[in-house]
Amino acid sequence: MFADYDQIMERLSVNQLWDFPGGVHPEQKKSLSNQHNIEAMPLASAYYVPVKQHIGVHGELLVEVGDHVLKGQALTNNEQSMAVPVHAPSSGTVTNIAEHVSAHPSGIPELTVTIEPDGQDQWISLKPVPDFTKVASVDLINMICEAGISGLGGAGFPTHIKTTSVQPTEFLIINGIECEPYISSDDRLMREHAWQIRQGIDILVHILQPKQVLVAVEDNKPEALETMAIACQQKDNYQVVSVPTKYPAGGEKQLIQVLTSREVPANGLPSDVACIMYNVGTCYAIADAIVEGKPLIKRVVTITGEAVQTPKNVWARLGTPVEELLESAGYLANKQKEARVVMGGPMMGFAITSTKTPVVKITNCLLVPSDEELPHIDDERACIRCSACADACPVSLLPQQMFWYSKAKELDKAQEYHLFDCIECGACAYVCPSEIPLVHYYRQAKADIRNQQEEKAKSEKAKIRFEARKARLQREKEEREEKHRLAAEARKSSMTKDGGAAKDKIAAALARAKAKKEALAKQAVADTTTPSEKTTNETSARSTNQATVSTEQTSKQTKQDKDSDKKAKVAAAIAKAKAKKTKQAAGVVDETSAPSSKKKKNSPITKIPEDTNESEVPAAESEKAKAAELKKKRVAAALAKAKAKKAREAKAAKQKQTEAAEANNNQGEENN
Structure with missing residues (x-):
């Protein structure tokens, strides 16, 4: 259990601190560079701005090659939570967007925006906040993020993420230790800009609402201690603490342990022990972003070592190539057998692979040692x-x-x-x-x-995706099989519960189909039916053609044949009656015309036997004609009847074939 708040404050009031294990006391050598004010660097010939200069992910590019940008203009966005934008260090033209050597021990190339300054150094429209106390905390955090601020103490953690801590904060610790040898950038910043650092602290207090603010400065920086104490003297809950010089007292976990005796757990955060820490350079950048409205485009960099003529601290714009900083300090090549520049201090720094390496947000020092100063690997x-x-x-x-x-x-x-x-x-x-x-x-x-x-994570993700796909396909297959099974059971259940109704439905469907065929056949018969006066041969041919239509047509044809026979008989009776009338009329005519027995010489009248009665001759001829006519009609009727019978037989055979085919089709549908 760590010490409670009251115990800590009681010890701090008498400047009694704790200690951390280990540590060393290397030679400081800070006096090489901390004797002069921070200098402003002239415009570089080109700026190489990496799109990612912090822990997290980089944002999406907002510019293209050929675009003209203004000083402070955002080059990337910050749509992702761990993304921090970068900004143009000066106005000019984007000449290239490509891989460039990075500020990393391996020098691995990273995506970089190259800007050629136009010499105007024209700012974008700035939006300063006159009174941040009237602005909501969430809005201030968004402004900090949009200004591109990440930790300037070396870690590069996005400041807006740290500032959104939901755990209660007892101690807000401002780290001004700067314990590594040679580096004096924070020392000079506290000496020259203590008030602006204090403004940044005020903004953080407004956001986090801590109980106490502890400004920690190593006791080897008396001027910085004094200026920070003066800047914070008006605040009762601000306390400037002098920390004994020991490396690495500036480490986050070590400084918390020195000030509060609380140990941050492994894989834990300072917020787990109710503390939160910011570097003095970060506080300065926060004040610049809120009070002045300026994004982070520069930082203080120490240029030191025995291989430079004038060690100093400079305001270096982000993206400035290292070679231009070395030139400003007077690089002494004769002090080194092989050119060597360490980015950072002698304890935690790394040798860069090229002098084209740009200054980034975590660059606090360029150490150019002589061969005797720093041993080679x-x-x-x-x-x-x-x-x-x-x-x-x-x-x-x-x-x-x-x-x-x-x-x-x-x-x-x-x-x-x-x-x-x-x-x-x-x-x-x-x-x-x-x-x-x-x-x-x-x-x-x-x-x-x-x-x-x-x-391993990629492999696990691929395995998870494969297993998920396999499971999805299996699930879909099972769902399809289950759907088919349920449908089959539903059909079976329906047939079992209402088998008769199902059969009736099938029969009704067949009946409707048959009725439709019959209706079409009747319509065809109605369209092709001829008057009864047409010859028997035409009637017989028509009956033969209609015999293949349907059973109804066959029955109708049979009826028509019967009607034809009846009509023939009626016609024969009428003919007989007419013949009789004709005979009677002929007898009357012969009697009235008997005196006119004189005939022409060439008359075609048949010679009548002498013993034959003249009145009987016309009657006999009429009777013969009538018999011959009747015989012809009977023969024709017999022929028609025979043809009709033959047509009926053909129709019946055709109908049987049709019914057999329909029965086979119905059986197939039931099986399906």
């Missing part, structure tokens, strides 16, 4: 197991064991010795008599582990 010798590294470790680790496992690539073993708890302060390497660059091995091992974890 090539000077490494075998470990003698002296355990000095373990004594110097401020986190109470076993650096020697981590070194062996890191060098042998036994990464699992290295993690068992809490490799990721190492803060890479370099205290172990500083005290190593064999001059082994221990931190370099730790960094490489951490990078390898992160790469393995990323590959």
Whole structure:
């Protein structure tokens, strides 16, 4: 259980602090660069602005090659939570957007926006806040994010993320320790801009509402202690604390332990112990963003070492190539056998791979040492197991064991010795008599582990996607099978419960189809029916053609045939009656015309026997004609009747074939 708030304040009131294990006391050498005011750098010939200069992800580009930009104009957006925008350090033209050497130990190329300044140095329209106390905290946090502010103490953590802490804050700690040798950028900033740092603190207090503000400054910076004490004297809950000089007292976890005795848990955050910490440079940038409305486009950089003529601190715009800073300080090439520039201090810095490397938000120092000042990595010798590294470790680790496992690539073993708890302060390497660059091995091992974890994460994601797809396909297959099964059961149940009704429905459907066919056949018959006066041969042919239509047509044809026979008989009777009338009329005519017995010579009248009665001749001829006519009609009727019978038989056979075909079709539909 860590100390409570009242106990801590009681000890702080008498300047009694705690301590952390290990630590070293290297030669400071800060006087090389802290004797002169911060200088402003002239415009560079070109600015190389990496789109990512913080922990997190970079935003999407807002500019293209050929665009003209103004000083302070956003080059990327901040739509993602861990994205922090970058801004143009001066007005000019975007000449290139491509990979460029980065401020990283490996120098791995990163996406960079190249801007050629136009010399006008024209600002965008600034929007300062005259009274931040009247602005909501969430709006101030958004302004901090849009200004592109991330931690300037070295970690580069997005400030707006840290500021949105939901846990109650007891101590807001402002880190002005700057414990690493050679570096004096924060020292000069506190001396010259204490009031603006105080404004940044006020803004953070307005947002976080802490109980107490502790401004920590190492006791080797008396001028900075004095100026910060004057700037904060009007605030009762602001306390400037002098911290004993010891490296790495400026580490986040170590400083919290010195001021409050509280230990931040492994893989934990300062908010877990009710503390939150900001660098003095970050506070200055917050004030610049809110009070002045200016985004983060510059920072103080220390240029120092025995290989430069005039060590100093300068206001360097982000994106300025290192070679231009070295030129301003007077680089002494004769002091080095091989050109070597360390970005950062001698304890935690790294040698850059090119002088085209740009200044970024976490660049606080450029150390240009002579060959005698700083040993080369090539000077490494075998470990003698002296355990000095373990004594110097401020986190109470076993650096020697981590070194062996890191060098042998036994990464699992290295993690068992809490490799990721190492803060890479370099205290172990500083005290190593064999001059082994221990931190370099730790960094490489951490990078390898992160790469393995990323590959494993990708593999796990791919496996999860594959398993999800496989499960989805199986689920869809089962759903289809279940759907088909339920449909089959529903059909079976319907047939079982209402089998008769189903059959009736089928029969009704067949009946409707048959009725429709019959209706079409009747219509065809009605359209093709001829008057009864047409010849028997035409009637017979028509009946034969209609015989293939339907059973109804066959029955109708049969009826028509019967009617034809009846009509023939009626016609024969009428003919007979007419013949009789004709005979009677002929007898009357013969009697009235008997005196006219005189005939023409060439008359075609048949000669009548003498013994034949003249009145009987016409009657006999009429009778013969009538008999012949009747015989012809009977023959015709018999022929028609025979043809009708033949047509009926053909129709019946056709109808049987049709019914058989329909029965087969119906059976097939029921099976389906």
